[in-house]
Amino acid sequence: MKTLDFLAADDQLSEEERAIGRTVRDYAHSELAPRVSEWFEQGTIPSDVARGLGKLGVLGMHLDGYGCAGTSATAYGVACRELEAVDSGLRSLVSVQGSLAMFAIHRWGTEEHRTEWLPRMAAGEAIxxxxxxxxxxxxxxxxxxxxxxxxxxxxxxxxxxxxxxxxxxxxxxxxxxxxxxxxxxxxxxxxxxxxxxxxxxxxxxxxxxxxxxxxxxxxxxxxxxAFPDIRGLKGPLTCLNEARYGILWGVVGAARSCLEESLAYTLEREQFGKPLAGFQLTQRKLADMTIAVNNAALVALHLGRLKDADALTPVQVSYGKLANVRAALDVARTARGMLGAAGITLDHSVMRHMNNLETVATYEGTEEMHSLSIGHALTGIPAFR
Structure with a gap:
């Protein structure tokens, strides 16, 4: 919804990045969104989803060679945003496939590992x-x-x-x-x-x-x-940093979806003779949510540009993951309340997003660990132990 891009952040994307965003959004809404509530209710996701995402070209899309698209980091972030706008589970599948498993093999594996696994993983034929x-x-x-x-x-x-x-x-x-x-x-x-x-x-x-x-x-x-040339935690932590980067983009999509749904609902739902959106308290919530979504979008875009310039640091990724997940959770919780009783059902997406974001806040580094990473950068004093 163009009007919710209040600061025109997407105008700063290249035409290729915008085209990727449109393609992923159209696919996610036509092929995945109609089924995702059922998957959530059943607690599953079909294996053919990966093959569809492979044909779409988003699995390992930011990697070079071996059947991978070699897009910009920003384009990958936009794709994560559009997938998580439907459900965090979809972005998680893509993150684990591309930014953890495939990235680990691409960065730390042997040439034999790369040729054996990456083309099939990029196609969604191997998970x-x-x-x-x-x-x-x-x-x-x-x-x-x-x-x-x-x-x-x-x-x-x-x-x-x-x-x-x-x-x-x-x-x-x-x-x-x-x-x-x-x-x-x-x-x-x-x-x-x-x-x-x-x-x-x-x-x-x-x-x-x-x-x-x-x-x-x-x-x-x-x-x-065995991966031949890496010892210690540097190996897995570089992979986690890749996944966290996708998350800080993805949650912008979840928050945007909650804002979209709460705006549409409050414009349609009437109480006391007028739409809920006509009340001051509702408009204040919508304004606060819009600020949160757009601020998170700007953080993601800025960090994407830093990553494309090979200038992004792990603590900046911690900043983005911590700030954007926190903002998305606040938006989802507010949206859930604005939909009232309807907000707790799977007929709407807000509580599904809210529940998912509780997990996103924990995995790939808890809020506490990212806070301590920022604290360490500010003070020079490690407080992890």
Missing amino acids: GCFGLTESDAGSDPGSMRTTARRDGGDWVINGAKMWITNGTLADVAVIWAQTDEGIRGFAVPTSTPGFSAHEIGRKLSLRASITAELVLDNVRLPESA
Whole structure:
């Protein structure tokens, strides 16, 4: 809705970036939006969604070569925005596929890994997942207990990973494990004996997304499965930074959708003889929501331009993730209230977005961790421990 781009932020996009945004928005609204409430209610997402997104060209779209589109980081952000405008689960699928699993293989894998996996992943014919988090190692990934030990010319991995998006759908899992050489990454085909994935149910948020526990029980891999040139947390953290960047764009779409729906609803719904939108308190809420959505859009655009200039820092990504998710949650909660009782149903999107954003606020770095990253940058004093 053009009028909600109050500061004309999209006018600052290139024609190619605007065209990508229109294409993704049209596809998301025609092919995904009509079905997403059903997926959310059922707690699932069909595997053919990935193939459709692959044909659309958004899987790993910001990577170069191997069937990837090689777009600008800003164009990738715009695509994330339009997908999350429908549901955070859709953007999460694209983030995990492209910015975690594919990026890890593209940046840290071998040429054999890249040629084996990336073309199929870009097409949506193979799904990836990213195994870093454990039940006792979330914000402190360095405390992970999953281990990989050498046995002759092989590696043997034991451990478990938790809260893994796409886990039961995945054909390849990027697994990070403790070794005698430090934390290392591995490209693990999920068909390998000893690997299993178990879907996590009873979720109240991000339900149009598959979340799993991964179990690795004496998973034996050849030396070639290991990422050769990276040791320590730098490897997984570079991947997380990519995913966080997509999030800070994506939540702008969720917030915009909530604003759109609350504006349309309050213009139509009448009480005391006039539309709800005619009351002062309603207009104040709409104004505050518009400011929040547009400010978040400007943050995303600015950080996108910094990333395209290779000048974006991890703490700036923390700023964007923290600020934009916080703004989107405020907008979603306000919109839910403006729709009254209707706002709690799946006939409308606002509570679905609100519930999803509760998860988005937690994953890829909690609010507390991003706050401490900014605090560290300001003071020079690390307060993580």
